[in-house]
Each structure stands twice: as structure tokens, then as C-alpha cells.
């Protein structure tokens with residue numbers, strides 16, 4: 222049995238086609254940012270409080286109208302059928318069982334209606350396409366299927382350069398797999414488009430399309446966090462796309478405090494990138510995140526054991542976070558504060 226997420230990753234690696242392992246595991250350029258995300262957590266140490274009589278911990282969190290059993294969500298990741306034949310349906314079943322939100326990628330390989338049939342709370346991730354009519358079709362479909370928020374990825378005006386994929390010549394899904402939610406009004410499957418022409422007017426455009434909460438994913442600069450508040454978005458996700466877009470971008474944990482300060486409590490601030498332990502979740506929450514998302518660990522669980530594998534990953538993180546909370550003297554995520562975190566040399 223896998224004792225931690227590194228064990229799950231090792232099991233996934235044994236099962237996956239090396240080309241697909243590299244697609245999931247890899248990052249842009251020299252992968253400095255990919256490594257920096259995890260390294261940033263390794264530099265943080267804790268200064269626990271004692272005799273806090275926490276009793277049983279309560280990990281429940283409310284996020285933009287969605288209730289979660291813990292502040293750990295499933296990040297949107299492409300192509301789950303490369304990891305397991307059930308694809309996103311298995312991931313959704315696990316997220317539902319664990320009582321958390323799955324953010325369905327626009328590049329999902331199962332139809333959002335079938336993913337929704339798994340029963341849990343879904344949010345939908347959107348790459349803002351230049352074709353507004355197409356964007357409208359996709360958003361309406363996702364919301365009709367039951368998705369409760371829109372997570373708009375804003376760190377991808379162009380595709381990052383992923384050299385592992387270039388070396389393998391991995392460019393497209395195998396025959397029989399498509400991005401099922403990329404169908405236009407005529408039923409044709411469109412390609413995912415990266416849009417370098419879109420600006421802040423996007424927020425108002427999306428607001429007119431839907432009433433569900435809108436989050437911007439990929440905010441790192443505090444000035445953009447301020448602009449996000451000004452434009453009336455409902456939440457931001459501090460993310461560098463798991464180091465897959467611009468190599469050399471700061472670790473997300475290092476960007477988090479300034480974004481939290483800029484937002485000043487006006488919106489929930491989520492963060493993803495490099496979280497592999499409950500303590501990592503605790504550190505992110507202590508530095509001001511409302512919740513975190515995990516990307517690759519979910520894919521490793523899916524490859525290693527389908528829905529049960531993903532569930533195991535989420536359960537490991539929950540147990541680990543619960544224990545860490547008790548050991549720093551916090552009864553609930555809201556009791557955490559930045560004074561519990563110090564910076565030191567990585568162990």
C-alpha cells in the first residue's frame with residue numbers, strides 16, 4: 222500500500238507508457254519552475270503552538286457556494302484517459318467520495334455530463350478561445366451539466382515549450398480519444414486554442430454568459446490580483462500551471478503572500494503547484510490560501526489504481542493535513558496564521 226504520494230507516483234510510473242508519464246510529469250524548458258514549486262515547500266518549517274486543546278479537527282471549508290470536506294481540490298488536468306480507461310469519470314467518483322471539488326479540464330477526455338453523473342461537485346476550467354460563440358457553447362454546456370464555477374486559465378496566451386514531449390514527438394491523443402467537451406454547435410471537435418489576444422474585458426464577457434462564480438487561474442503578480450478584484454472576479458488561483466508554461470516563473474508558494482496581501486480578504490485565494498504532503502497544505506493555508514489544488518498526484522493515483530487510486534491520494538492528504546493541524550495546535554484551517562511558518566535551509 223502506498224504510504225505517501227511519492228509511493229503513488231512510483232506505482233504510476235511503473236504502469237504508464239513512458240511518453241505519457243513524461244507528458245504528465247514534465248514541465249517547460251529546464252523545468253526550474255517545476256522543481257521550484259516543491260522546493261519552496263521544502264524551505265518552510267513550522268513553529269507549532271502547544272496546549273491548544275484542539276480536540277477533533279474540522280477540515281470543512283466553504284468555497285464560493287461549494288462545500289468541501291477539506292480545503293484540497295482536484296486541479297484541472299488534461300487527458301485523464303491516458304492514465305486510466307475510465308478517465309475523468311473515475312477521478313470524479315473519487316472526488317465525490319472524498320467530498321471535494323473536481324475542476325474538470327476543458328481538455329477532458331470524457332463528456333462533462335458523464336463526469337457529472339459521478340455525483341460530486343464540479344467546477345469547469347476554461348481556456349478563453351477567440352471564438353466567443355464557441356466559448357458560449359462550451360460554458361453553457363458545462364453549466365447545464367451542473368458545473369458550479371468557472372475556472373478561467375489566464376497563464377496560457379501561448380503553449381509552454383515542453384521538451385520532453387518534443388523529444389518523444391507527443392503531440393496528440395491516440396486514436397479514439399478526443400477532448401469530448403470541445404464540440405461546437407455542429408458537434409465538431411475543436412482544438413484547444415491558446416489565446417494571446419484576450420485582455421481584462423474577458424471578465425465582463427464571461428459574466429454576461431453565466432451566473433456561476435468566476436475564478437482566474439494563473440495569477441502570480443499582486444497587481445494582477447488587485448485588477449482581478451477590481452474587475453469583479455470571485456476568486457483567484459495562484460498557479461504557474463505546474464511549471465508547464467513559462468520556465469523561470471516563481472514558485473507559487475513564494476508568490477502567495479503578496480497576492481494574499483493585495484486581495485486583502487476580498488476574495489478567496491487558492492494556490493496549486495508542488496503540494497505533496499499535508500504539511501504543504503498546512504503551510505499554504507497558514508500563508509493565507511483559502512484552499513489548495515493538486516494536479517499530478519491525482520493523475521498518479523488514477524494511473525496507479527483508477528478511482529480507488531485517486532481516492533487513496535485524497536485520503537492520504539486529508540489524514541496528513543488533519544494530523545499536521547493537531548501537531549501545530551490548530552483545530553481548523555481558519556486557526557492557522559503566518560507566524561506558524563518559518564523559512565530555513567531545505568533539509
Ligand SMILES: Cc1cc2nc3c(=O)[nH]c(=O)nc-3n(C[C@H](O)[C@H](O)[C@H](O)COP(=O)(O)O)c2cc1C
Nearest residue numbers: 245296297298299326374462463494495515516517
Ligand atoms: C498533465 C497536466 C495537464 C494539465 N492540464 C491543464 C489544463 O487542461 N488546464 C489547466 O488550467 N491547467 C492544467 N494543468 C495545470 C494544473 O491545473 C495545475 O496548475 C498544476 O498541475 C498544479 O501543480 P501540481 O501538478 O504540482 O499539483 C495541467 C497540469 C498537468 C500536470
Ligand SMILES: O=C(O)C(=O)c1ccccc1
Nearest residue numbers: 298299327328413462465
Ligand atoms: O494545460 C496543460 O498543461 C496541458 O497539458 C494541456 C494539453 C493539451 C490541451 C490542453 C492542456
